[in-house]
Amino acid sequence: MLVAEGVPGKPGLTDVTREMRIIRLGEGVDATGRLSTEAISRCRTALTDYTETMNELGVQSVRMVATSATRDASNKDEFFDMTAEVLCKHFPGAVAEVISGQTEAELTFAGGVIDLDPSEGPFVVTDLGGGSTEIVVGQIVRGEVQILGARSLDVGCVRLTERVLHSDPPTEAEITDARTVIADALAEAGDVPVGRAARWVGVAGTFTTLSALAQGMGEYDAERIHGSVISLKQMREVCDHLVASSVTERRSMGPMHPGRADVIGGGSLVVQELCDVMAERAGLTELTVSEKDILDGIAMSVLSRLAG
Numbered sequence: 001m002l003v004a005e006g007v008p009g010k011p012g013l014t015d016v017t018r019e020m021r022i023i024r025l026g027e028g029v030d031a032t033g034r035l036s037t038e039a040i041s042r043c044r045t046a047l048t049d050y051t052e053t054m055n056e057l058g059v060q061s062v063r064m065v066a067t068s069a070t071r072d073a074s075n076k077d078e079f080f081d082m083t084a085e086v087l088c089k090h091f092p093g094a095v096a097e098v099i100s101g102q103t104e105a106e107l108t109f110a111g112g113v114i115d116l117d118p119s120e121g122p123f124v125v126t127d128l129g130g131g132s133t134e135i136v137v138g139q140i141v142r143g144e145v146q147i148l149g150a151r152s153l154d155v156g157c158v159r160l161t162e163r164v165l166h167s168d169p170p171t172e173a174e175i176t177d178a179r180t181v182i183a184d185a186l187a188e189a190g191d192v193p194v195g196r197a198a199r200w201v202g203v204a205g206t207f208t209t210l211s212a213l214a215q216g217m218g219e220y221d222a223e224r225i226h227g228s229v230i231s232l233k234q235m236r237e238v239c240d241h242l243v244a245s246s247v248t249e250r251r252s253m254g255p256m257h258p259g260r261a262d263v264i265g266g267g268s269l270v271v272q273e274l275c276d277v278m279a280e281r282a283g284l285t286e287l288t289v290s291e292k293d294i295l296d297g298i299a300m301s302v303l304s305r306l307a308g
Helices: 037-057 068-072 076-087 101-112 157-164 172-187 205-214 232-244 247-251 264-282 294-307
Strands: 002-005 014-018 064-066 096-098 123-128 133-141 144-153 199-203 228-231 286-290
Touching (some): 002 037, 002 294, 037 076, 064 076, 068 076, 076 096, 101 199, 101 294, 123 205, 123 264, 133 264, 157 172, 199 264, 205 232, 228 232, 232 264, 232 286
Antiparallel strands (some): 002 014, 133 144, 228 286
């Protein structure tokens, strides 16, 4: 959840509060095609708390979006009925919307580059989630986002872990299978003009956790993570260590969110493959990590809607 303030028609947002919970909405979707009752219940609990916070803060306009897990689920109507019931208690007419992979990519890009100098673009922004990975190339021209190419791929840390990484830590055979799955997914993004990018930006929890570990943090520090620049060599080394570690070992790492420990090995394998793509196709040698992400893109879209 992001609550932010802004003035319609003027650029920029000021954070009021930002909160993240790992609820695993997409848990099991890859295998069953359905959102589990437990996952929907976890979402209800988080959304109830979020709605109460928004109401206490006097939020005037709400936008809730749902991404990969709900796009794939056969029982997504159950999820949307629940979100409407919870949201409308305080915000009549506010309902969650399932967005396309293209829209998800565009919102992610807008949020990910919000604090970057446009002259350093074009940028390639990557959002590695639980069920999907977005790769977006774009630039900022006279304050406007221009998307040059985008793709949402059905590979994420939860989906990959559930599909092939069954051992703890994963076996060499499982790692090989995972790399094949990732390579096949990334091949679908061959038409995204990554080679035009001058800077790679990684957003969301896998990237921010990897940055924290690369910097040797004893605990998670968002201010040090936001805008941090990590060499691809160091990023690969951190990923190698995580893939080889057990879940218990990962949980003991200071900046690791306990709810991420069992799937970050899969996320690390995706990041390693992305490092190869960025090096080979764009000649890039480092990654910029942003704490700003799709939430910021959503908030800016709300402000734009109000201005219109």
